[in-house]
Amino acid sequence: MLKLKQVSKNFGGLPALSDVTFTVPKGQLTALIGPNGAGKSTMINCMTGVFEPSSGQIEFQQQQIESLPAYKISRMGISRTFQNLKIFPRLTVLENVLTGLTSDGGDSMLLAMLRLPSLRHRERQLKLRAMVALDRFDLAEKANWPAGILAYGDKKRVELARATVGNPQLILLDEPVAGLNAEETAAVGEQLHLLRSAGHTMLLVEHDMALVMEIADQVVVLDSGKCIAIGTPDEVRCNPLVLEAYLGRMDATA
Ligand SMILES: Nc1ncnc2c1ncn2[C@@H]1O[C@H](COP(=O)(O)OP(=O)(O)OP(=O)(O)O)[C@@H](O)[C@H]1O
Ligand SMILES: [Mg+2]
Known part of the structure; x- marks a missing residue:
């Protein structure tokens, strides 16, 4: 589905x-893990056209995408969530999720379109899909709330609903359960399980190792911008390089 070949990204000469x-x-569900600053979000940003890699290739369904702008990559069927939430606070929860159904990832065209009477049927269909996505993340009752007033955990789930509503080819999730309580984490974990069982292809960046080990088919470990291990959760768990990367981090923060 997605192939990364020798991807490098430098910021002002410093390699990320x-x-x-x-x-x-x-x-499959691939987990991308590693200590803080390892380069996980940078990797997602390179895959989605937010950053162009300094060198290397990214191939999505046999097409080179590393130099394409974000809107084209989104149209090709790659959706994502953001580590630092990016929702539209003044739009309703439903409208936020509807933006995930536009072909270009923007919202203005869709919202203009929704007001044309001739497109009422289409509008109903789109809203129904958005409501199904909201229901999956337990947000249907808040569909008409302005997204800005939601609690943090609800905002995270609005992003998940938006990223999954369009039935994308590839879903990139940047720390979807960070900051959620145990109950919310379990509910999101269950939805990720269901998406995986339904055959969705996902890349999950996550620090919650219990979730990663339970849900991932493959784990890729980054440390200081380098890939230090790839394998099944069990293989990676016992890999001495991985243990060292994480223990090193614990030492550094102790
Ligand atoms: N826009 C940017 N400009 C300059 N440096 C950046 C930029 N984005 C990331 N970096 C640097 O690249 C490195 C990797 O950062 P990145 O955010 O990808 O790490 P991460 O693995 O997602 O970490 P975390 O677990 O904390 O989210 C860090 O040293 C960071 O400071
Ligand atoms: Mg990050």
Whole structure:
């Protein structure tokens, strides 16, 4: 589905990613883990056209995408959530999710379109899909609330509903349960399980190791911009390089 070949990204001469190579197989959940600053979000930003890699190739369904702008990559069927929430606070929860159904990821065209009487039927269909996505994340009752007034955990789930509503080919999730309580984490974990069982291809960046180990088919470990291990959760858990990367971090923060 997605192939990364020797992807590097430098910021002002400092490497955030160095020669990272791995694949995200179709129908599987790949977890991308690593200590803070390892380059995980930078990787997602390179996959979605937010950043252009300094070198290397990214191939999505046999097409090179590393130099394409974000809106084109989104149209090709890659959706994402953001580590730092990016919702539209003045739009309703439902309208936020509807933006995930526009072909270009923007909202203005869709909202203009929704007001044309001739498109009422289409409007109903789109709203129904958005409501199904909201229901999946337990937000249907808040559909008409302005998104800005929601609690943090609800905002995170609005992003998840928006990222999944359009039935994308590939879903990139940047720390979807960070900051959620145990109950919310379990509910989101269950939905990720269901999406995976339904055959969705996902890349999950997450620090919650219990969730990663339970749900991932493949785990890719980054440390200081380098890929230090790739394998099943069990293989990666016992890998000495991975243990060292995490223990090193614990030492540094102790
Ligand atoms: N826009 C940017 N400009 C300059 N440096 C950046 C930028 N984005 C990321 N970096 C640097 O790149 C490195 C990797 O950052 P990144 O955010 O990808 O890490 P991460 O693995 O997502 O960490 P975390 O777990 O804390 O989210 C860090 O050293 C960071 O300071
Ligand atoms: Mg990050």
